[in-house]
Amino acid sequence: MTARPPTPPLFPMFADLRDRDVxxxxxxxxxxxxxAALLDSGARVTVGAPALEPELARWARKGRITHRSGRFEPHWLDRVWLAIAATDEASTNEAVAAAGEARRVWVNVVDEAALSTFQVPARIERGPLQLAISSGGAAPMLARALRERLERQLDPSLGSLAEFLSLHRRRIRARFAHMGARRRFFDQVLSGPLPDLLRRGRLDEATHTLEQALAGGDTGTRGSVVLVGAGPGDPGLLTLRALRVLNEADVILHDRLVGAGVLALARRDAELVEVGKQAGNHHATQDQIHALMLEHARAGRRVVRLKGGDPFVFGRGGEELQFLRGYGIDYEVVPGITAALACAAYAGIPLTHRDHAQSVRLLTAHCSGSRDALDWKALAADRQTLAIYMGVAGLEDFSARLIAHGRAPSTPVAIIENGSLPQQRVIATTLASAANAARTHAVESPALLIIGEVAALAGQLHWFGVPPRVGPAPSADIPRAA
Known part of the structure; x- marks a missing residue:
């Protein structure tokens, strides 16, 4: 038996359908x-069918499309540029394909590659920039999966970049008539600051950068720093922007608690530097972190300062931006999901609830100095939720002060260790018992405390990881409210 020759690949092309009949x-x-896709391309669309679904019928009434009522007839293909058969009747689809072949009209039969003379690819659109993915009809779900992956990775600002370059295309071609020179020009511009300036809406600076390049000046490979929030640990909680930035970074200065799963999403050849600080064991001081950011940015590198949670919630992000601004280093911020939001959600605890809490306070109380500055009377008020970062070490003192200022010893407390990670633990206890519960269960950092009536919902609304554990009785030295 003679083997059939392999099917040749499809010829990729983009069709201009403006004011053409389809x-x-x-x-x-x-x-x-x-x-809908054809209308977006400017085509004049005729829909042939005995009846139309509601949206198509509405478009026909408004004149956006023409409705040809009835069953398909070959003469419908007269004067059209291409056709799509999208019925659930195999005989009708076959008739459209045969009529198209006879008239040399390109026909796509939905989900029938053998009957089609062209395929509609999976598309990624960024303004005038389009990426098309096709499996030649062999594996359309694979093409769609790749499209979804690329949708996450490609920044929407690529559309603005394409429009910007199109606006200046004639000037660029006139300045660099030779293809090789033009290619080197684009290599310089696209690897420089211009794309990022457009992404941040700084059109005047982007235009100035292009003018410098057209004049033959050096646009400069300027270094920059991006403060990125890594979230509480689950890599799936990274924002799309954070993922893109990690794939563009030359150097990543990351906190100790940023997990391996998040770091694995970074560009493979990026330099990873741990700069995290742990109580009693400082790997790097804040001044050293500042020095590293400055050193790498001045060397023209793209630096990511990767922080657990959100850079602006107990992350010293403001201090780092003040330092960078003082030295004229370009920067941006990519927010992250802060631990209070994520850990509470993964523990099944709503931070607000109309029956229990109308406000939320985010606190850090890892040292006695910071605790002395707090308004304890306000913190002890009912019908609010306290979310306390880095509070396990000072939990006994914190609980005692709240109780002494009027918060009930029976107030529910949830201690969430390793929130959002597979090893997450939730200890359900009370304010009077919290310190003893933390010791009994040997709770370690990272851990977040949720204090308030909503914490009692952890057992009822639990959905992630092991069920909450119930803490032991209170320590004898916890004072009671008068």
Whole structure:
């Protein structure tokens, strides 16, 4: 038996359908999706079908499309540039394909590669920039999966960049008539600060940068720093922008508690430097972190300062930006999901609840000096939630002060260790018992405390990891409110 020759790959092309007639056969949901994409391309669309689904019917009434009522007839293909068969009748789809072949009209039969003379690819759109993915009809779900992956990785600002370069295209071609020179120009511009300036909406600076490049000046490979919030630990909680920045970084200065799962998403050749500080064991002082940011940025590198949670919630992000601004280093901030929000959610605890808490306070109380400055009377008020960062070490003193200022010893408390990670533990206890519970269960950093009536919902609303554990009785030395 003679082996069949391999199917050749499809020839990739982008069709200009502006003011050109296109026929869609079928009036259902699939046809509506195809019509919407064709209208976006400027095509004049005729939909042939006995009846139309509601949205198509509305478009026909408004004149956006033309409705040809009835069953398909070959003459419908007269004067059209291409056609799409999107019915659920195999005989109709085959008839459209055969009529198209006879008239040399390009036809796509939805989900029938063998009957189609062209395929509609999975697309990623960023303004005028389009990426098309096709498996030649062999594995459309694979093409869609790749599209979803690229959608997450490609910044929306690529559309602005494409529009900006299109606006200046003639000047660029006139200045660099030779293809090789033009290619080197684009290599310089696209690897410099211009794309990032456009992403941040700084059009005047982007235009000035391009003018410098057109004049033959050095646009400079300026270094920059991005403060990125890594969230509480689950890599799935990173924002899309954080993921993109990690894939662009030359150097990543990361906190100790940023997990391996998050770091694994970084660019493979990025330099990873741990700069985290732990109570009683300072790997690097804040001044050393500042010095590292400055050193790498001045060397023209793209630096990511990767912090657990959010850079601006007990992350010293403000101090670091003040330092960078003082030295004229370009910077931006990518917010992260702070621990109070994420850990509470993963523990099944709503931080606010109309029956229990109308406000939330975010606190850090890892040293006695910071605790002395707090308004304990206000913190002890009912119907509010306290979310306390780095509070395990001072939990006994913290609980005692709250109780002494009127908070009930029976107030529910949840201690969340390693929130959002597979090893997450939740200890359900009370304010009077919290310190003893933390010791009994040997709670370690990172741990977050939730104090307030909402903490009692952890047992009822639990959904992630092991169920909450119940803490022991209170220590004898915890004072009671008068």
């Amino acid at each position: 026929l869609v056969v079928g009036g259902g949901t699939v046809a509506r999706r195809k019509v």
